[in-house]
Amino acid sequence: MGPHGLRAGVMAKDNQGGDSGWMQFIRELFKTEIYKRSQGRLVRQFTCLAIWVAFALAAYRMYELRNYLFLNLPQALGYVFGRGVEESLASGAFKSLPQALGYAVPGLVLLVGLWIGFRVVNLATFADFLIAVEAEMNKVSWPSRTELIRASMVVIVLMFGVMFVLFTYDFVLNWLLSKVLRVTIV
Secondary structure (H helix, E strand, O other), X not given: OEOXXXXXXXXXHHHHHOOOHHHHHHHHHOOOOOOOOOOOHHHHHHHHHHHHHHHHHHHHHHHHOHHHHXXXXXXXXXXXXXXXXXXXHHOXXXXXXXXXXXXXXXXXXXXXXXXXXXXXXXXXXXXXXXXXXXXXXXXXXXXXHHHHHHHHHHHHHHHHHHHHHHHHHHHHHHHHHHHHOOOOOO
């Protein structure tokens, strides 16, 4: 064990392949096995679900905006590259391309997002983190229902107390500035 602990030695062994971190990440995205299948399942499933929801919302938003994103594609490309490009794209074989892109691109974003969500929660370092999170959450002693209600009531009462004190300070200072010092406050 070195001066940085046991994990530093393991990480150094993992990085001896000569590949950059990005290459390892790309290689990991194309694997299909599940890392430590039985550990941290609940946290990993909810994290994967959250990633899927984010990509599904992005794909749905792209699908909603397909008229703006893809149906005006010839005009946008004509503006960037010149009028000839716009005319060639607006007629002929490319006429149905923007409409097809309006469905294909959101679908592709959704499929890629589903795969990325599945793979990210199975990356070794991220999966180990999620496993540790679930282990720590199992150690938490959660309050009973009565303790939760009592603590919530204390917080709510204190919030209203602080609100009343701040309102009083504001009212008194406002009165002092307007009546005594004759300063107009907007």
